[in-house]
Amino acid sequence: MDEPSAGISRARCALRGGWMDWSRRTILGGAAALGWGALASKAFAKDANPVVMTAQGRLRGMIERGAQAFRGVPYGGSVSGPDRRFRAPPPPPAWTGVRDATQYGAPAIQAGGFPGEPAAAEDCLFLNIWTPAADGARRPVMFYSHGGGFTVGSGNRPSQNGANLARLYDVVVVESNHRLGVMGYLYLGQLLGPEYQGNQGLLDLVAALTWVNENIAAFGGDPHNVMIFGESGGGGKTAALYAMPAAAPLFHKASIESPVGPGDRAPEEATEIAREAMRALGLTDPRKLLELPAEQLLRFQTGEADAAVPGERTGGAQRNNRDRMFWPIIDGAILPESPFKDHAPALSAQKPLIVGGCKDEAVFFNLGDKSTFSMSDEDLRQRLALMLGDRTDDWIRTFRGSRPNASPSQLYIAITTATPWRAYAVRVAEQKAQEGAAPVYSYILDYQSPTKVPQTDYPIGSPHASDIGTKFDNVVPPPGTSAPPNPLSDLTPGKRQTAANMSAMWAAFARTGRPSIAGQPEWKPYTIDRRETMLIDVQCTLIADPEKTERLFWETEKNAGSIR
Structure with a gap:
């Protein structure tokens, strides 16, 4: 074995060296004798179409790069239509029979797209899971939030595929799609009432973590050992989760990578953005925002709808550009404070x-x-x-x-x-x-x-x-x-x-x-x-x-x- 290959092989086994005392008390006790790759090949070669029972029904997955993969798993109900848009996600639906989980779910409505992904859709509450085996073991869970600010991206992208992490290090990896941009962060609470509490994109992440807490044991994961992590906008989402009371019981450690801070926007400022959307889209009744096609709302986010109001961008283009980045609001409840603006969030002090x-x-x-x-x-x-x-x-x-x-x-x-x-x-x-x-x-x-x-x-x-x-x-x-x-x-x-x-x-x-x-x-x-x-x-x-x-x-x- 040449020197670079030997070094990579050593790193592959490095984790095992870090928890060998723990592993002797588990079924992995023979790993040192077999070598990690040999153990993995034996464990991962089974069940070409694994079936797992969740609280909502049975899922059929697939084998991907030597790990079991379950794609497009719904963790919440519909968030489209006048009764559900801009509100907290409802519980996931149940089903009968065996649901196919071999295809990715739709990413969130956003500008642009990515080759090989399904078409973006308003109903986008799906997650993907990679596990060494759905065998009831208690493996660490790595819950990743994708980047792209708070406006683009998805949990389906090849660079963040979790199969290698799962196979090489005996962990369970979870990634979600969740509402972004105008669909995830337009705030209507002061215009339509408290059921439009805002921060719906962050509430999607809490719903995904709740699903993990209830179901991940069936996939060989430990709901009491969950790490949240994310890069760029995903780092901002992770920082927000680190400060959210609803998320606190659902994870145990975190990694914030190349972070974009979630900002310090107040409800009053967010309400003005909603009014600006109404002006740009030619609306006088805020309830009409619940009925418009999502593509029209996206046109407001990208600035294309401003042409409907002559002079809308005149003199205020720089403010509009900042506003339309769309990020969470600091509302005192869902997100009580801007994390790490003045201090580390106290509710995650032990994490x-x-x-x-x-x-x-x-x-x-x-x-x-x-x-x-x-x-x-x-x-x-x-x-x-x-x-x-x-x-x-x-x-x-x-x-x-x-x-x-x-x-x-x-x-x-x-x-x-x-x-x-x-x-x-x-x-x-x-x-x-x-x-x-x-x-x-x-x-x-x-x-x-x-x-x-x-x-x-x-x-x-x-x-x-x-x-x-x-x-x-x-x-x-x-x-x-x-x-x-x-x-x-x-x-x-x-x-x-x-x-x-x-x-x-x-x-x-x-x-x-x-x-x-x-x-x-x-x-x-x-x-x-x-x-x-x-x-x-x-x-x-x-x-x-x-x-x-x-x-x-x-x-x-x-x-x-x-x-x-």
């Missing part, structure tokens, strides 16, 4: 947390503009001045001091990654550490991919969203995949080893609340004194305060009010 992101987040958001990756010093200054105003030179001076060999393009990526991505992740780690009740683990995905940004000579490094396939260990496309080649893909041994490390760490955290694995440094909790941060790479490194100079500067900027 361990991972928080971090990618070293080069901003690369992702500039892929459509190749000039970003060949800047001059003057280009850098002009671009940053649009965001930072008269503080631009101070930002450049600080980051050039800590990165003396960086090109103007590299400085731009570093600065626009620091705000908001790194600054927010550090704030979450600080507040959780200050709370002092449960550990928080900080990380940066530090792997530097040699893959070039298309039509440039600029290596992508670790851009935003590159952690998805990495932590799910979906770097190598499955045999027979029909998806078009990804120009940003990286199939090198280094990327595969990094994926083996990160996926093993996340599975270890799901199992024990500690992300350390054999063959890599001990991942110590983040403390205010040392600010321990794991740099995840081919060979990981635990670093104390890896961005100290930059961190101290951006904290000063925040205190001065120049950044949020």
Whole structure:
């Protein structure tokens, strides 16, 4: 076995090393003698069409990449039509016979789509499950919320397929589709009454977690050991769940990755957005919003409906763009506070947390503009001045001091990654550490991919969203995949080893609340004194305060009010 392959194989077994004492007390006691792959092949080769009994009825799944998969499982009832739209999800329907669970369910109504997915639909409350075996065992459950802000995405995407995590690490993976954008976050409580309480997209996630709590034991999962995690918008959703009383009894640990904060929108501001929707759509009665085709509401979200009202965008385009991002409201009940705005949510004080992101987040958001990756010093200054105003030179001076060999393009990526991505992740780690009740683990995905940004000579490094396939260990496309080649893909041994490390760490955290694995440094909790941060790479490194100079500067900027 060559050295990279041997390293990947060691990472595959790293989780086993982390919980060997526990495993001796279970049916997995022979794993050390057999080897994980041998044990897995014996366990996963059975039941080509597994059937599981849930509280709603029987489901027939399939075998996918050596795991049992159940797709398109309804976890809530219909949320369409004038009696259900913009309200909390009803319970899932029951059925007779055996329901086919081999096809993905519809993603939420949204702009755009994704090849190979079903058509988007208003009724989108479906989840997908991957398990080593529906055998009644008590495996950790990893509940993932997809990214895409609060407006796009789905739990069906190939990069976050849970089969490899389930097969390699003996965990159960669950992902859901849930309402997004205008369908998930238009608030009508002050216009139509308390049954339109808002935050319906977050309530969908609570409904999915409730379904997991009631049914996951039948799939070999432990309802008393549930980890929630998510990236970007999914990180924002995870942060929101971390602060929601209704979600608190349903999960036990969390990972917030490349987080987008859920914001601090108040009901009054959200009500004004609903009134704006009525104006843009030519309505005077708010109940008509319950009857319009969902596609017309989506046209309001994307701004296309504004043409119906002459001058609607004049003078207010920037405010409209912000408003129409659609995110949760801080209502004092469903979401009592903006998580990590001022402090860590007290109701999750006892729950361990991972928080971090990618070293080069901003690369992702500039892929459509190749000039970003060949800047001059003057280009850098002009671009940053649009965001930072008269503080631009101070930002450049600080980051050039800590990165003396960086090109103007590299400085731009570093600065626009620091705000908001790194600054927010550090704030979450600080507040959780200050709370002092449960550990928080900080990380940066530090792997530097040699893959070039298309039509440039600029290596992508670790851009935003590159952690998805990495932590799910979906770097190598499955045999027979029909998806078009990804120009940003990286199939090198280094990327595969990094994926083996990160996926093993996340599975270890799901199992024990500690992300350390054999063959890599001990991942110590983040403390205010040392600010321990794991740099995840081919060979990981635990670093104390890896961005100290930059961190101290951006904290000063925040205190001065120049950044949020």
